[in-house]
């Protein structure tokens with residue numbers, strides 16, 4: 001799968017977003033160490049702080065299916081206006097850190113840029129429990 005294919009799949013995943021409060025649809029696709037893909041989308045809540053990011057739903061779904069190592073994650077913020085790409089929040093970068101994510105593909109809506117980064121560039125010195 002090319003980065004453009006992954007970006008397209010993340011954009012499709014964003015169609016399932018439940019975001020009536022922000023109207024900001026985000027999709028994510030996790031690629032696990034076996035090459036299997038797991039899609040997710042942001043799920044908001046009337047208690048705003050209970051909302052869950054797309055990356056978190058995709059990662060949780062994969063982990064709940066037994067995945068323990070993730071190669072990469074593609075993220076698409078399809079309602080991001082006026083930006084070339086949109087980047088994952090800090091909390092989601094730390095969620096990626098836990099499962100050994102190496103690369104992150106980021107994009108916005110159809111026709112926007114697609115960039116691939118190393119997680120170590122987006123989230124250097126991530127937290128691991130010492131010992």
Ligand code: THU
Nearest residue numbers: 022024026042053054088089092
């Ligand atoms: N959101 C994500 O799904 N991923 C991110 O990395 C940042 C933000 C969602 C959360 C909320 O539903 C909406 O975008 C607006 O913040």
